[in-house]
Amino acid sequence: MANDSEPIVIMGAGLSGLAASIILAKGGKKVIVHDIRENSGARFDGDFQGLENWTTGTDFFEELREWGIDPDEFKSTDFHEVDLAHPDDTITKPWSSRVAFRVVERGSDEHTIDQGLKRLALKEGVEIKYKSRIKPQDCDIIAAGPKKTSAVAYGEVFKTSFPNHVTFQLNDKLAPGAYSYLIVIDGIGLICTCLWRQQSKSDRFLNETINWYEKNYPELDRIPIKRVGGKGDFAIHSSYKSNGRYYVGEAGGLQDFMWGFGMRYAITSGVFAAKDILGETDYEIEIKSKLLPKLKTSVVNRFLMNRIGDRGFKQVAKYWMRHQKKHGDGLLFMEKLYKWGIFRRFIFFFANLGMLKKTITKDGRKMRRMPFRNALKRDVWKPSERAIEIGDEWEKIKRKGGKISFTEDSDSKTIPDVVEASD
Numbered sequence: 001m002a003n004d005s006e007p008i009v010i011m012g013a014g015l016s017g018l019a020a021s022i023i024l025a026k027g028g029k030k031v032i033v034h035d036i037r038e039n040s041g042a043r044f045d046g047d048f049q050g051l052e053n054w055t056t057g058t059d060f061f062e063e064l065r066e067w068g069i070d071p072d073e074f075k076s077t078d079f080h081e082v083d084l085a086h087p088d089d090t091i092t093k094p095w096s097s098r099v100a101f102r103v104v105e106r107g108s109d110e111h112t113i114d115q116g117l118k119r120l121a122l123k124e125g126v127e128i129k130y131k132s133r134i135k136p137q138d139c140d141i142i143a144a145g146p147k148k149t150s151a152v153a154y155g156e157v158f159k160t161s162f163p164n165h166v167t168f169q170l171n172d173k174l175a176p177g178a179y180s181y182l183i184v185i186d187g188i189g190l191i192c193t194c195l196w197r198q199q200s201k202s203d204r205f206l207n208e209t210i211n212w213y214e215k216n217y218p219e220l221d222r223i224p225i226k227r228v229g230g231k232g233d234f235a236i237h238s239s240y241k242s243n244g245r246y247y248v249g250e251a252g253g254l255q256d257f258m259w260g261f262g263m264r265y266a267i268t269s270g271v272f273a274a275k276d277i278l279g280e281t282d283y284e285i286e287i288k289s290k291l292l293p294k295l296k297t298s299v300v301n302r303f304l305m306n307r308i309g310d311r312g313f314k315q316v317a318k319y320w321m322r323h324q325k326k327h328g329d330g331l332l333f334m335e336k337l338y339k340w341g342i343f344r345r346f347i348f349f350f351a352n353l354g355m356l357k358k359t360i361t362k363d364g365r366k367m368r369r370m371p372f373r374n375a376l377k378r379d380v381w382k383p384s385e386r387a388i389e390i391g392d393e394w395e396k397i398k399r400k401g402g403k404i405s406f407t408e409d410s411d412s413k414t415i416p417d418v419v420e421a422s423d
């Protein structure tokens, strides 16, 4: 750890690294952040992502303001209601009187959350060095995002005249083991499918998913612009501070195993690490008492989700709606899913053994990772004619310059790889 006269060095100018840098600079520390990419958010390309508001009873923007991170620095759109598409194509509407989640944009455009946090960091005097490679042993905080792959998401961004909207679809065929979504914000849409089982051709799933949205939302016009995507790295580390270094965000495996909502964990863990360095809290204790119970709950939920197909998803959707009718607010069901009660503690024992793999990195860090599951027999199906057409249309757009930004995020040169994985 740097002494008081030395700067705090952070690897990664994404959400967790920037959040940490803002708190540290506000606390009077000199901070230098290194990022291998050319800008914050460059890992993404205008993807919409949801900032969840259900894992704690506190509104996340209130938390941000308490920490001195101004959420008005980036564009966000509040949602109280979504369309929930059941596996049998029934559509119902979970809603909440509170803000259920906020949609933000990722990338390097001015209004993205990445650039908002970057501006706040620069305002506090943080020095950010882009296209800069640094060794982990020269860093105090590792905030380099995902390393390995536990799941992927793949989507298409398009222009549309459809009003602002979010659909969340539970469907094991179109999104193996997971869900797909449609997000429209101010004339730009994103249809994305999440693959929690490894597939050789993700395009097939995206094209069929787009076909589903075309059929079920006939007013949804679409002029495709680009395709986007990325991966998630989910793990439970035995220690979050190792060899004097803090592992934050997805570099620390801090991701929601159930849905992949990792942004809140990333920012929160960055703040906790900074507060430890400032002598205000203990990082390990904060993570293990505040974030780990949620993470473990999401491990259990993921373990159960892996065991059910569309029939199970339908039961989940029906139960959600019954719960909303009884309690008058759909967000309460989501909050209930993250309660670390006796049932989940019991199942966690089996989930940990059955789903997570013991992993040791070259620098000796121990964790239990969620490997990318193999495809199942039911993942092989014949694409519809319209899905093939959608794929062909995209190929034409690609030839005219349509971009695909599905980047390999691993940087094996600087982040030590796994040397041992057993069970």
Ligand SMILES: Cc1cc2nc3c(=O)[nH]c(=O)nc-3n(C[C@H](O)[C@H](O)[C@H](O)COP(=O)(O)OP(=O)(O)OC[C@H]3O[C@@H](n4cnc5c(N)ncnc54)[C@H](O)[C@@H]3O)c2cc1C
Pocket (backbone or CB within 6 Å): 011, 012, 013, 014, 015, 016, 017, 034, 035, 036, 037, 039, 040, 041, 042, 043, 047, 048, 049, 050, 051, 052, 132, 133, 134, 143, 144, 145, 146, 153, 154, 228, 229, 230, 231, 232, 248, 249, 250, 251, 255, 260, 261, 262, 263, 264, 266, 409, 410, 411, 414, 415
């Ligand atoms: C397609 C997709 C959709 C998603 N949707 C949602 C969603 O709806 N809601 C949600 O909450 N989460 C979502 N997530 C997850 C969320 O994006 C991540 O959990 C979050 O960005 C993690 O933050 P981070 O700070 O750990 O990493 P990042 O924000 O990715 O930042 C990591 C930074 O480290 C840099 N870096 C990498 N290697 C090095 C190195 N060796 N040296 C220096 N710098 C390095 C990278 O360039 C990057 O700038 C999604 C993820 C994907 C891929």
